[in-house]
Amino acid sequence: MNNARKQTYKDLLANTLREDANGYLIGELTTRYPNPGALIDVTEQELMSIKGIGTSKAKQIIAAVQLVKEFAAPLPEPTVVRTPNDVFSIMASELRYSPKELFVCLFLNTKNHIIAKDVISIGTLSNAIVHPREVFRAAIKRNSASIICCHNHPSGNPEPSSEDVQITKRLVSVGELIGIDVLDHIIIGGHRYISMREKGLMEIGP
Structure with missing residues (x-):
């Protein structure tokens, strides 16, 4: 044993x-x-x-x-996400050294406790292709109140590309329609990260 x-x-x-x-x-x-x-x-x-x-x-x-x-033994205390740095602390070791882009979603309940984490897409050296239906299918399956998206840039530069901004805004838009908030999209590159929420890159306009 x-x-x-x-x-x-x-x-x-x-x-x-x-x-x-x-x-x-x-x-x-x-x-x-x-x-x-x-x-x-x-x-x-x-x-x-x-x-x-x-x-x-x-x-x-x-x-x-x-x-x-x-x-199963009793579950440990749930992990609470309050800041982008919390997300970085949780995801950095998994994403920073990956040679391919991984698109991962953290699924949260109404108290911002992480209830699940799923790898939604595994990409190439330079991009991970993700469709909103894959993200929200997983969110609905997990009975998630909100989600935080994360992916890595194997280049080590976490600056978001135009494609990153585009897919993020699509996810926010779909989330608003079905009632599941996309709280942030964190991009990790090496030992740095960027919060697209903090950068103001998630607004979808009037």
Whole structure:
């Protein structure tokens, strides 16, 4: 039991699926679902969209998640987001060293507690393509009151591009229509970040 507790999330997934912890399948799983909480509401169809996961492996993962839900220890105190720097502190280690652009959403409840985090899009060296429907589908699934978007610039320069501004304004606009606020979009580059809210780049005009 003690040895099991010392295993990492990645190791436990690898052992459950009898896969190499450093192989493609486990790497893809931990990128899309970076912690056990991200797997709580996952469906077989979502898992089977990953190359190498068929019905059997999808059922194994879901069964393991259900077992954890049944016997889980009390949840830790929820993480509260109050400032852009809070977001940077949470996301910097995950995003600053990624060689590709990752577009990640933090889903919050009405008290600004983080209830979930999802990788929405994995891009190339220079861009991550994201569509509002992917963002808000995940937000609705999580019963989220609001969201904070984050992505990295592998170049190390966090200055927003025109495309960053455009997609952010689209997300804000769609969020207003369906009642889910987009609170901020944080861009991380190296050891720096930019809050598009603080920069005044999220206003969609009259």
